[in-house]
Amino acid sequence: MLNLDIVKWPDDVAGAYRAAGLWRGGNLADAVDDHAATRPDAVAVRGPDTDLTHVDLTYGDLVDHARTTGANLVAAGLRAGDRVLVQVANTWRFVPLLLACLRRGVVPVMCLTGHRERELTHLADLTRARAILVTADVRGVDHLALARRVVAGSCLEQALDIDDVVPRAGSSARAVTEGGAGHGPGGEDPAVLLLSGGTGGLPKAICRTHDDYGYNARTAAGVCGVSRSTVYLAVLPLGHNFPLACPGILGVLGAGGTVVVSPSPRPEVCFELVRRYGVTMTALVPTVAQRWLDHVGQDPASRGDLDSLRLLQVGGSRLADSVARRIGPELGCALQQVFGMAEGLINMTRLDDPDDVVTRTQGRPMSGHDELRILDEDGAAVADGAPGLLLTRGPYTPRGYVNAAAYNREAFTPDGWFRTGDVVRRRRDGNLVVEGRDKDIINRGGEKISAEDVEDLAYRCPAVLHAAAVAVPDASLGERVCLAVVPREGRTVTLEDIHTEMRAAGAARTKYPDKLHVVDAFPLTGVGKIDKKALRLRFAPTREEER
Numbered sequence: 001m002l003n004l005d006i007v008k009w010p011d012d013v014a015g016a017y018r019a020a021g022l023w024r025g026g027n028l029a030d031a032v033d034d035h036a037a038t039r040p041d042a043v044a045v046r047g048p049d050t051d052l053t054h055v056d057l058t059y060g061d062l063v064d065h066a067r068t069t070g071a072n073l074v075a076a077g078l079r080a081g082d083r084v085l086v087q088v089a090n091t092w093r094f095v096p097l098l099l100a101c102l103r104r105g106v107v108p109v110m111c112l113t114g115h116r117e118r119e120l121t122h123l124a125d126l127t128r129a130r131a132i133l134v135t136a137d138v139r140g141v142d143h144l145a146l147a148r149r150v151v152a153g154s155c156l157e158q159a160l161d162i163d164d165v166v167p168r169a170g171s172s173a174r175a176v177t178e179g180g181a182g183h184g185p186g187g188e189d190p191a192v193l194l195l196s197g198g199t200g201g202l203p204k205a206i207c208r209t210h211d212d213y214g215y216n217a218r219t220a221a222g223v224c225g226v227s228r229s230t231v232y233l234a235v236l237p238l239g240h241n242f243p244l245a246c247p248g249i250l251g252v253l254g255a256g257g258t259v260v261v262s263p264s265p266r267p268e269v270c271f272e273l274v275r276r277y278g279v280t281m282t283a284l285v286p287t288v289a290q291r292w293l294d295h296v297g298q299d300p301a302s303r304g305d306l307d308s309l310r311l312l313q314v315g316g317s318r319l320a321d322s323v324a325r326r327i328g329p330e331l332g333c334a335l336q337q338v339f340g341m342a343e344g345l346i347n348m349t350r351l352d353d354p355d356d357v358v359t360r361t362q363g364r365p366m367s368g369h370d371e372l373r374i375l376d377e378d379g380a381a382v383a384d385g386a387p388g389l390l391l392t393r394g395p396y397t398p399r400g401y402v403n404a405a406a407y408n409r410e411a412f413t414p415d416g417w418f419r420t421g422d423v424v425r426r427r428r429d430g431n432l433v434v435e436g437r438d439k440d441i442i443n444r445g446g447e448k449i450s451a452e453d454v455e456d457l458a459y460r461c462p463a464v465l466h467a468a469a470v471a472v473p474d475a476s477l478g479e480r481v482c483l484a485v486v487p488r489e490g491r492t493v494t495l496e497d498i499h500t501e502m503r504a505a506g507a508a509r510t511k512y513p514d515k516l517h518v519v520d521a522f523p524l525t526g527v528g529k530i531d532k533k534a535l536r537l538r539f540a541p542t543r544e545e546e547r
């Protein structure tokens, strides 16, 4: 029915997860209905709307909105199993939209607002999506016009505006009868398609099922002590795995708590929301955590805004130990380090871990059912404490990407282990330290950029003979995109030339190199490949430049 190549867990493994009660068979949205039935007036979602008025949705309202939204999706011709690209701003509307998709079995493909024609067209064709649903205006970009161009150049049939699909807040969304099919999907059916920022060019899609994603969200909520009294501030882009389910929106709503949606990660915006709504926990990438620390440093009184904040999760890229140590004393809340991936495995430090673990490690697997291997380049297990390549399997780590049979043979072992591409060290206490990576990506403030894709784009510039994209360290973003090129004989290449080509190709702005180095030749490894390690060292900014 789905017309997608999805790799399932082997039957015996799936059976064991079910027998152990990890996979429960229902729909991810069921828990929200249960809360609406028992506590309809409890606040589920709140936050500023696009017109800056503040919105409050109770669990009762949320279910009504999700029902009406689902009916609108059906009226637009979408059916269970259809995929829809979702490219929306961070507002409360995302939540009823997500629930409507889950209830109806319409599978959202979680795009980023930074994606442009190139990425959206690829994702539409990769997932054979039927529609794209957008916020019409995000920071001055006309996403509806963009979406219409993507419809014209891909397999998509239509572009929808989220404002036409999700009813306005305060309009008492009419109760809609869903018929018997309302809660049909569940269990091993696809719930959402997440994007990998991994290697190998344009993003891959990861199919998360109701069973595995439900287990993911519940387990993360358990580790983080999420309860009805949790007030979670969703700051990161909502379609990312971290704010979506680790524990994020799904974990917090599953436990009956409140989700506050922030339109921006800026401390001026978020601090005000924390104070106004008594936020108790949130999740940030290290660059944003750093901005929050700087804000308190510059305006010490603003720390009072964070009085209600108990737990700050930080993950997505390596948090420097020196920054980790400042979080407790300067922001007045507990830190939890999270080393996760949209492909599954989530590691977390625990709430009762000693400071040494919380500030110097990226935690341990959140489930006792996660399987880990740390191997050397020959595939042998490294000694405990030595760095090696991390491989993993488990009840919420799917066994392959969608429609990617050839790539899956590289990214997964024949017996289903996912090669994370991360280099980690396991301490004697079981906690992991992320030492680096063996994958060709640039982690720009938590957003993963494929070096290969940047190079493909650079090769569109006729004056470029060879191109190599590498990450260089950056004080504010962690890493930046640096492009090295060897020009064709007698030609010159400027950063502006590269940007012009990228713009013409409709590439996301985050892929534009921040820095260009024009060289005569690339250093090569023993086997004749471009030596990216040598390039990274050569182009690392000097102390002077970093300032």
Ligand code: J2J
Residues within 6 Å of the ligand: 195, 196, 197, 240, 241, 242, 243, 246, 314, 315, 316, 317, 318, 319, 337, 338, 339, 340, 341, 342, 343, 346, 362, 420, 422, 434, 437, 446, 448
């Ligand atoms: C170093 N590298 C890290 C960390 C992720 C929670 C948190 C993060 C993600 C995420 C996520 C890191 N230190 N603490 O999905 O639910 C790098 C690794 C990893 C890749 C995954 C979640 N936390 N990373 O970042 O799919 O290289 O997921 O393999 O975007 O980010 O990226 P992504």
